[in-house]
Amino acid sequence: MVGEDAVVEGVAVVENNWAARQPLPPLGAGLGYRDAYQADVYRFREAIDFLEIIADHFFDPVPLRARQLDLLQAHFTLLPHGLGLSLGSAEGLDEDYLNRFANLIERIEPPYWSEHLAFTKAAGIDIGHLTPLPKTRQTLAVLRDNIRRACDRIQRPLILENITETIRFPHEQLDDAEFFTEVTEQNDCGLLLDVTNLYINSVNHRFDPLKVLWKLPPERIVQLHFVGGHWEDGQLLDSHSAATPEEIWQLLDEVVKFAPVKGVLLERDEKLPPMTELVAEMERARQSWRHHCGQP
């Protein structure tokens, strides 16, 4: 029953006051850190509220890399973002990857960390890309086991990101919003809502993204990702290779109206423009966030 701990189908349903129990700091507008901008992030320090680092890039850092990490940490709040933990793998977690991730988090002490609702490894194969999960109760059970193991090892708040669904599965038992809600509430995690991925899925699979958004638990939406993609063979791709288009700005505005997010992050990966263009995008996102989330 909401408001009390209860056992439902063998799963403890945690009281839905995650935001009150996890006092995460408001962060503002941030940038996905890329080595190409390693000088620019300091030149434009005042325009960047926080950085998200790809965790894999900083595992077991060599001295030069460690100094780079120390310098970044001295100037920015760093949020580690994993790619290869494969929380959705039915065969369990990669313990080596988990330990390296844990070591990094112990070093940089972030307010939270993030990974994906996806799998990347199965049967000895490393796919090398985030692969979708069928939205079933069996998937929820696998996620529960893996997230429990990960959170036992890494005792900091975890937020989970939605991915683009290049593959759709038959016989799904839950819709998108139900799935994200169940995962975050069963595992007491937050949601990293990738607005671009939500938009891309809505275009490629023809649904209204707002109908998904409005069914999500707003207090669990902690951070947003946004960026532009490109069209290829009739599909919109999450290539992170272009300026954020107007449709995604509009969807982002709706999200920050709906949910008290802590941070909005621009994650550009390809066709990297001058930093001034990214600064302009971050400023637009910051204005929207401040206006709707009421942050200073």
Added chain:
Amino acid sequence: MASLEELQRALAQALVAAEQRRSIGTSSTADAVARDDPALAGISKAELQRAGQTLIRKRLSHVRSQLPRTTAMLSARLPSLFRSYAAEHRFTGYRVPLRDCIGFSQFIAMQHELPPWVHELARWEAMFCRWTLSPNQFWMVCLRYRVFDPAVFISYEEEPPKRLTIWLAHRLGGRGRIRRIV
């Protein structure tokens, strides 16, 4: 209905097979088996194929970010070169992008139709990937061209200035240096 473990096994095999098909431009026996796997019943074959092709694009994206000057110089030649490389090389582990960069630079060095300064630039940029990858290492790099100087513009068509340099890179237990000795 297949278990999640069976489904993920079948998906991983099918996606990698689709990636290989994109690389070499033909269907393979493994690809046919993957497409007919009962665990994948009800899943769009077109979606599987597109998802597999995404893997190549992602790998190439990582290589572009780690070998920026080399990939920029290769320009329109890059996609076909990388597909040829990717058809024969696949790594596992969390540092796959770095291994891909090193592997691709070695692949470029064996493409005799490319100018020698392209070989050297690839080797130079890959050296920093190699530096990150292994805690214990010792190697020397000999360069005939000024590919190490980011201020020197290098184009595919025009031979760049020559300057013989020899570089020594060593790391032991994570500590080390890269320095020019000649």
